[in-house]
Amino acid sequence: MAYRRSALMEERLASNRERILAAARRLIAEGGYREAQIAAVAAEAGMSTGMIYRYFRSKADLFIEVMTAAIARELEILNGIAKGPGTAKERLYAAVESFTRRALTGPNLAYAFIAEPAEPEVDIARIRVRQKLGNVFKAILKEGITAGEFPAQDMDASAACIVGAYTEALVGPIAPKGQRVKDQERLIQSISDFCVRAVSQPINPSGKR
Amino acid sequence: MAYRRSALMEERLASNRERILAAARRLIAEGGYREAQIAAVAAEAGMSTGMIYRYFRSKADLFIEVMTAAIARELEILNGIAKGPGTAKERLYAAVESFTRRALTGPNLAYAFIAEPAEPEVDIARIRVRQKLGNVFKAILKEGITAGEFPAQDMDASAACIVGAYTEALVGPIAPKGQRVKDQERLIQSISDFCVRAVSQPINPSGKR
Amino acid sequence: MAYRRSALMEERLASNRERILAAARRLIAEGGYREAQIAAVAAEAGMSTGMIYRYFRSKADLFIEVMTAAIARELEILNGIAKGPGTAKERLYAAVESFTRRALTGPNLAYAFIAEPAEPEVDIARIRVRQKLGNVFKAILKEGITAGEFPAQDMDASAACIVGAYTEALVGPIAPKGQRVKDQERLIQSISDFCVRAVSQPINPSGKR
Amino acid sequence: MAYRRSALMEERLASNRERILAAARRLIAEGGYREAQIAAVAAEAGMSTGMIYRYFRSKADLFIEVMTAAIARELEILNGIAKGPGTAKERLYAAVESFTRRALTGPNLAYAFIAEPAEPEVDIARIRVRQKLGNVFKAILKEGITAGEFPAQDMDASAACIVGAYTEALVGPIAPKGQRVKDQERLIQSISDFCVRAVSQPINPSGKR
DNA sequence: CATGAATGAGAATTCATTCAT
């Protein structure tokens, strides 16, 4: 009995936390941070506002966790690709392709940690999250450069550029209430190609510098 | 007399409008949208809050115009480069270089219409503004493709990617109160190189898949 | 015109500030700090809650000012007595008498800065305020000791004791919902006598110590 | 079996009640009423919040009982002194000395029922508690006046003044997080002397007015 | 045309109390 109650409790706790996170995720995906006030999140999660504060110290904390959780999933997948088989080029292509495809297909939560503002703490967390995304690409780049697949370059800048490139190309299409893309596959390929080219040696290096 | 007063009035109106825009621009550059409350803008412009509403229907309207005006200047410069002499590659490089240099050097207004959130209307305007930036690059791309400098590609996607790439690479460095970049020149070149490579034909076409 | 408006404005400002303070004073006198929520103060003052924040940074600030203002008046009067003519004994008696009489006669605001709790900041201010009251008595004591009217004693302790003595003797009668005092004059005299005796040389010093 | 369980239950009930009271006392002594939320009391007592409500109708009830219990101990001691041997003067001195010493030495629970605010019901209870304290001194006074040790005086007022005097002189020193008094012994003596003098016949009756 | 005082609709957060388990 004691055991079962304890088990139930833990399950319930977990489920509440999850429900809150899911509710926040849903609201953010639909209308951005702006639409995700505590009261709205509570309503969406089917509980009282007080409950939110049992699980999260503040609104900012909740949002940071939503963002972190969302990106954690992405990072897992991207890291899987980055550390997987294939040439650096292939893996870079696959990574960008994978991210953009999920962003276009699933709930457009991407928008939230990519293009929207919020409290300062959340903004700071957002920057960190993007840096983590960048690190995945940086790792691939490093290997590619070592292997001679890519020319020498400022890996930090390139990584940031990659993140920015596919992000921007997605923002329009996935912005809250934004229009759906017709030819998703084509877009996904275009973005991925862009990123791979961007870090590869061009036929005749630009006459600049 | 009546005529002259009227003229004076118009001049005053124009000057007031400018003062408001300038004040808003300054505040946004310093502290982002969050710091640019109507009362603060009014104080910075040396007038009353009521005056703001004589010239702008709402806070969102004002911010949209600040953004539009700021980007109008950028567009002018970028268009000058795009329509100027040189190969498409050279012009693309010069365009990105020019934008990033000004963003890093001048007041970091760029941050505001690049990375920060605001009211929905402002967000929508921000997307439009970025599309306009993209159009400049699209024009260069088109010429470059026609001239055989660049391979065939989805110009819309590439243009968006370019905007996103340099934007992202800038956001960290130019965020309000963000740390200054040590080697700005190096960063500017890295970003510009990235963008040029991204639309150019790589030595051996990416062996994707 | 400009002058008159400016004059009107200042007058209005002053009157608003006063109205807020008066409203807070009234509510505190009636029901203590507990009853003086910002919304209630605003309603009592016939204005919106926002107005309160135009004149006071926070609720605590407002309360501190109510307390300070109330005590400032008292201090003025008490200091007038302390620095006036008469022996130290006479002045001490007069000071206590004056304070207690006003406390019993006027609105029982005394209760608020004497016996009730509030936010930490207000509590700190309350202690300061009471110390200021004590300082008045300390000054009289000092002169009385020098003049040989009073025996040597710990003036800080005696001053605090005086403040506490008449305060406590008042709190019962003036505490919210407290019973009315029949013979106010008698009480005033008893308290004043108590305080004067307390710092005077007794006929045969207590056999203690 | 049923009997024994019942006995155990009662014991447990009593012990629970005590544990709650002790926990509340500890928290109040440390941080005042403000820090003694029901949840905190429950945690400190090692039980659930629900348990608190099995033993106390409300938070106010609990606090009133904490106060009453604490003062009951004081009253016992003070009454012991009041009814003990010695002159009225000696007993008055001893009573004040005893109270102030414990207040300064032990956990500063005194602060809570002396100077801090709380719910209206608690405030009312606090006044009652202080009146009870006053009654002890009133009893001593009565005997002293009858014995000719003290002059005729309003015993109610004097008793209240005594309670107020040492209370106020203590509040600063014992306020939560307040600074420690350096020379406690000196302070205790000063306060006690003050109170004894206050009810004694001065050398030359105050030439008031 | 100009002012800036005034409004008041939110939004976040806290915590005593209840009640299903």
Place this chain on the structure above:
DNA sequence: TATGAATGAATTCTCATTCAT
């Protein structure tokens, strides 16, 4: 009997917008 999750009313504070002067 015991738990502690859940509730939600209450409260402070902000700031875009209006409007009397």
